[in-house]
Amino acid sequence: MKEPISQDIKELQNLTEQHRPVLERAIQALHERTFFSQYPEHPSPAVYGEGADQAGLEKYQSLLGKPYEELLQSGAEGWAGQEESPYNQENLGITYPTFSVDTLVARGQAAFHVWRKLSPLERATILIESLERMKARFYEIAHATMHTTGQAFMMSFQASGPHAADRALEAIAAGYEEQTRFPEHQVWEKPMGKFNLKLNKSWKAVPKGLGLVVGCSTFPTWNTVPGMYASLVTGNPVIVKPHPKGVLPIAIVIAELQKVLVEYGLDPNICQLAVDPDDRLITKDLAEHEAIKLIDYTGGTSFGNYLEDLKGKTVFTEKAGVNSIILDSVEDLDKVVQNLAFSLTLYSGQMCTAPQNFFIPANGITVAGEQMPYEEVVAKLAEAVKGLVNNPKAGPHVLGAIQNPLTQQRVQDLEKGNGRSVLSTCDVANPGFANARICTPVIYEVEAAEKDLYSQELFGPIALIIKTKNTQESIQLAQEMAMQHGAISCGAYTTDPAVKEEIMDQMGLAGTPVSFNLTGGIYVNQNASFSDFHVTGGNPAGNASFTNPEFVIKRFTWVGFREPAAN
Amino acid sequence: MKEPISQDIKELQNLTEQHRPVLERAIQALHERTFFSQYPEHPSPAVYGEGADQAGLEKYQSLLGKPYEELLQSGAEGWAGQEESPYNQENLGITYPTFSVDTLVARGQAAFHVWRKLSPLERATILIESLERMKARFYEIAHATMHTTGQAFMMSFQASGPHAADRALEAIAAGYEEQTRFPEHQVWEKPMGKFNLKLNKSWKAVPKGLGLVVGCSTFPTWNTVPGMYASLVTGNPVIVKPHPKGVLPIAIVIAELQKVLVEYGLDPNICQLAVDPDDRLITKDLAEHEAIKLIDYTGGTSFGNYLEDLKGKTVFTEKAGVNSIILDSVEDLDKVVQNLAFSLTLYSGQMCTAPQNFFIPANGITVAGEQMPYEEVVAKLAEAVKGLVNNPKAGPHVLGAIQNPLTQQRVQDLEKGNGRSVLSTCDVANPGFANARICTPVIYEVEAAEKDLYSQELFGPIALIIKTKNTQESIQLAQEMAMQHGAISCGAYTTDPAVKEEIMDQMGLAGTPVSFNLTGGIYVNQNASFSDFHVTGGNPAGNASFTNPEFVIKRFTWVGFREPAAN
Structure with a gap:
C-alpha cells in the first residue's frame, strides 16, 4: 500500500486541469444525447499518426509466444495463457501472471484504503489519463482483439478501441456526476421561533468495496471497461477476470492504467488483472469471496443468474437475449x-x-x-x-x-x-x-x-x-x-x-x-455511446445498462454527518 | 379502468400550473439540503386554522366503532379491523373493506395502463394535490396515529402529518427529477465524411409495474408514504398493505388520494388499501404474486430478508438496526x-x-x-x-x-x-x-x-x-x-x-x-426531510434510503427508440 506523496498530488492537480474539459463535455453529452465521441472511430492516420497501423501490428506480433510482462502486479505466483486465434486456429503462446484469490483480494483490500480517499475528481482524472494512454495503443489492441475474438479488423479497431474508450469515458462521467449531485458541506438552519437550530452537515459518497469484473470472449474490452471504470470512478478497486480466450486486449488497457497509477504515486493493485490458471477457473472463488462487494458480468445466462443470486453483492449483468x-x-x-x-x-x-x-x-x-x-x-x-x-x-x-x-x-x-x-x-x-x-x-x-x-x-x-x-x-x-x-x-x-x-x-x-425502419448505413446492432443506452436492465437479458444513473449509483452509499454549528 | 377525458386533462393542466412551483422548490431543496419544509410541523392555528385541533379530534372520534366507508375501492369482499389504542388498550372498533389478492392485483394491473400513460409532471401534480388534501386532515391523522402507535400527540401530529407529507413530497420531487434527466426527443447526427447519419431518437422512463407497500405499526404514514409516492410518481400503481394494528392513519391518506384521482377522471385503484382479513395475513400472497414488481417494506429483519430474496422483484427495505x-x-x-x-x-x-x-x-x-x-x-x-x-x-x-x-x-x-x-x-x-x-x-x-x-x-x-x-x-x-x-x-x-x-x-x-456532539433541541433520532437521508441502504438495517436517487430510479427502466430522420 502506497499513499500518494505531496509532489504527486501537485502533478495530479495539473492533470485535472488538463482533463476537466473532457469530463465536463462528456457529462453534457450524457444529457444531450446528441452525437458525441471523444475517440474517433475511424482508423485514420490523421488522427492516430502515420504508420501507427503497422507499428501496432508489429507491437502485437512482438508479444506473441512470450510471457506478458507489462503489468505492474508484482510477484507472479504462476503463468497461464490459452488464447487462440480464430484466424489461424493456433495458440497465441502468450502467458500472463496468475495470482491466488487470497493474494488478489488482499491486494485489492489494501488498495481500497488508498483509492477511496481520493476525491471523485482526482479519480476521474487518473482514469481519463488512462484512456489517453490506451488511445495510443488502439491498433495494437485491435490486432489483439482480432486474434482472440475473430472480429474483422475494422470492428476490432472500433469496438475494442474508440468505442470502448468512449463507453469507459461515459461511465467515468456518469459516476463523477452522481458523486457530486449533493453538496459536500452545507449549513442547515431551522427556524424555531425565538431561535434557530443550526447544524453543519456534510455528505460523502462512500464506495462499497472491492469490485470484480468478469469479461467475455467476444468483446474483451468493450464489455469490460464500463463496469471496470464505473467501479473505479466511484472509489472501488477492481479485479478484472477476463475470459481465458480473450485476455490480451484488456491486459493492455490494464497495463496502461497501472502505469498511470504508479506515476501518480498510487497502488497499481487498484486495478488488477486476474487470469485463471490453466487448470482452474477462479471466477466463482472470487465472486463468492465476502470481500467482493460489486460484480460486473458479461456472458451466458446461467452463470449470470448464479451471480445475481449471490447474497451481499451488487451485481450488474449482461446475459443472453432473443432479439x-x-x-x-x-x-x-x-x-x-x-x-x-x-x-x-x-x-x-x-x-x-x-x-x-x-x-x-x-x-x-x-x-x-x-x-x-x-x-x-x-x-x-x-x-x-x-x-x-x-x-x-x-x-x-x-x-x-x-x-x-x-x-x-x-x-x-x-x-x-x-x-x-x-x-x-x-x-x-x-x-x-x-x-x-x-x-x-x-x-x-x-x-x-x-x-x-x-x-x-x-x-x-x-x-x-x-x-x-x-x-x-x-x-x-x-x-x-x-x-x-x-x-x-x-x-x-x-x-x-x-x-x-x-x-x-x-x-x-x-x-x-x-x-x-433502418436502412442504409445504420444497423440495429449498433449502439452509440453517450446516446443509446446499451441493454436497459428491464428484462432477463441483463439487469444493467451502459450507462444509466443506476449503473453507477449502486456502487456507493450516501452517508451524512452533522454537528451543531455556532449561532 | 377509466381513461381521463379531455375536460379532466384541461383541469389537470390548471392544477399543474398551481403545483409546479412547489415541485421545483422541492427539487431545489433536495440538492441544496438546507432547511426546507412544505408542511409546517408546528400544530399552530395560524397555519392549520382555528379549532382545527378540536374538529380533527371529533372527526377521529366519529370514525370509531364503524365501518370505514371513505375509500373509493368498490365492492368490498369482506370487512376487517383489529386496531387497539395503546392509550386505553381497547379496540377502536373500525373495520375496513377487504379484497382478495386476485381482486387487488387485477384492479392494480388495469389501473397500470391508465396511470403509466400520464406524464411524470401530470402524476406529480395529482400526487402533490393529494398531499394538500392530506394537510387538511393532519389533526385527524394525528389522533388516529396516537391511538394506533402510542405516540404522544405532538409526535403523532408531526411524524404522521407534516413530516410524512414532506417525505412524500421529497419522493415525488426525486422521482419527477429522475424521469426528466434525459431528453424526451433528440436528433442525433453523426458525421460520416461525405454525409451525415441522422436519427430521430426518443427515450421513455417505463414504469416497472405494480407496487406493494408494506407498512409498520409504529409509523403507519411516515414509513409508508415514501415508497408509496415514489412508486406512484414513477408510474407504478400501488397496493398499500398496512400493519393490521396501524391502518387508520394511512387509510385517510389513501382516501384523499383516491378522491383526487376520481376528480381528475382517473381510476381510484391506482392506489389501493389492502387490509388483511382478520383470519389471514395476505402480505406473502401479495409479495409473491408475479404481477408485483416493486416492494417497499418497513418492519422486522427476518420478513425483510425474505422479501429481499424474492426473485424478479425490486425490493426496498427498512429493517432493524443496532444504533x-x-x-x-x-x-x-x-x-x-x-x-x-x-x-x-x-x-x-x-x-x-x-x-x-x-x-x-x-x-x-x-x-x-x-x-x-x-x-x-x-x-x-x-x-x-x-x-x-x-x-x-x-x-x-x-x-x-x-x-x-x-x-x-x-x-x-x-x-x-x-x-x-x-x-x-x-x-x-x-x-x-x-x-x-x-x-x-x-x-x-x-x-x-x-x-x-x-x-x-x-x-x-x-x-x-x-x-x-x-x-x-x-x-x-x-x-x-x-x-x-x-x-x-x-x-x-x-x-x-x-x-x-x-x-x-x-x-x-x-x-x-x-x-x-448533539446537545440542546436536536436529537440523534431526528432526520430532516430534504436534508438528512433516512437509512443509507449501505448496511443490513435496510437497502433503501429516503430519498436518494436510487430510491426512485430502480422503479422504472430507460428505454430508447430511434428512426432515420430526413437529412
Missing part, C-alpha cells in the same frame, strides 16, 4: 433486406445486439402500399444474405471469424433440428487467413406455435423466420420473448404510425429499445 | 446526558433511529479537559433518564405509550437476563389516559466481550452500556455492529478532531450517518 425483427410494412424492401442481411452477417451474428427472430405475417407485408407475399419476403432476405456473404470484397470483412468452435457446431447441429431450412451455411474464404474459422448465416422458418424453437438465444449466425397470423401477433410474440427470455435490441419496419406507437408501447413494457 | 452512541470527550456532560436521555425516552425507544448501544471506555471520558470515571458517566446518564421520565410535565409526553405488548414483555424479560442493571423500569402515569401501556427506559451494563448481549436490536426503551478498552475499541465495535447487524443512526461525542475524522471514516464505511 426480434418485426416486419409490417416498408417503402423499399430491397434496402430493408440489405440492412437486415448486414445485421445478421456482421461478426457472424456474434453480437449481443444481433437479430435472431424475424416475425413476418403469413399474408406477407405491405411494400410501397402493395401486399407482397410472405414467401417472397423470406426469399428476398435469404438472397440478400447470400449476396453479401458471397461478395468477396465485403463478405469476409463483415463476417470475421467464429470465436468459439461450439458456435460453428451449433450451426451444424441445427441442420438435424426442426424448422425448414431457407438458407444453408457455406464456405467463404478469407483472403488473408486461409485457415480462418468461418461460418455464414443460416436461416430457418418456423411456425408461431413452435415456441420452443425460437424462445432461446441461438448464439451465432442463425436467423429464424417466424410466420405469424398478423403484425399484432408478431408484436405480442416479440414482447413475450423479451419479457421471458430477454432482448437487447429490436428492429421494426412499419409505415403505419399507429403500429409504430403500439410497438413502442409494447416493447417499452418489455424493456427493449426499438430501431424503426 | 450506537460513542462517548469519547465532551465539554458539558450534563447537557450531553440530557440530550441522550431524551433520545432514549422519546416514544419509549420505539423509533428506528433510537440509540441502544452506548460505548464508554473503561477509564472514562474527558469532560472539559478532565478525566471523568466510567462509573460517574453511567450514573449521570441514568440520573438524566430518571429525571426526565419522573418529570410529570415532560415524562408522559415524551414517553408516549407502548405500541405492542411484546415490547413491554421484552423489557421485563431482560431482568432475568444478563448484564448488570443500572436503571430499572418504573410506572409513570399518563395524566390523560389512566390505562395507557407505559414502560420507562431500562439501562444495563455489559462488557465489550459479551457481544451476544448487544449485537441485536432490542426494540423498545432499552439501553446497553458497553464498557470498552478505549475509544478505538468503541469505534471498532460500533462499526462492526453496523456492518453485521445494521444501524440507522449513530451519535458520537468527541472534542478531538482526529477522533471525529476517524469516526466519520469508519462509520462511513459501515454506511451509518453520524451526529456529533
